[in-house]
């Protein structure tokens with residue numbers, strides 16, 4: 001959102017270039033890794049849907065339903081509805097099983113009231129509100145030469161940055177749970193587990209890239225706000 005204004009932001013915009021390059025790399029990495037491992041069939045009898053159900057049952061969870069979503073790479077767990085949505089539920093590829101196990105990891109976090117997940121869920125509305133309000137406040141403050149508005153914009157943007165940072169432990173932990181649970185339930189073998197880890201690592205990179213982008217955007221706003229004040 002912020003980088004729609006490169007000309008206006010001038011040299012401050014340069015701060016974002018490493019983050020933009022990293023984000024592009026992370027996008028390429030997850031797409032290529034997923035595509036490669038989507039062609040790799042698991043030797044076990046599990047589809048992604050069956051794997052997710054098995055992991056949920058093994059964790060003592062019986063109130064989460066598994067559904068399908070037709071958007072590619074849009075797999076997610078919805079904590080409000082207790083629904084796990086998979087983009088390739090009937091696939092038994094390593095990529096599909098790995099992602100399904102990761103989403104089951106989120107459902108397990110939810111069932112166990114894992115702290116960072118609760119915190120992330122709690123700050124979603126604040127972060128959404130903050131990210132929508134931040135730039136208008138900041139820009140109006142700059143144009144009107146009214147520092148309190150500039151500061152308010154920066155504070156609002158900080159909520160969005162905090163969200164991307166809290167997301168990191170939540171995502172890493174879900175993948176860690178996924179790998180442990182897949183091994184314990186013997187859904188994939190050890191060499192397949194290595195491939196699952198590659199997919200989940202690539203997915204985690206996109207969250208690191210998003211956090212880096214948000215943090216550097218904040219640095220850019222701070223530098224811009226400081227200079228024009």
Ligand SMILES: [Zn+2]
Pocket residue numbers: 102103106171174
């Ligand atoms: Zn996740």
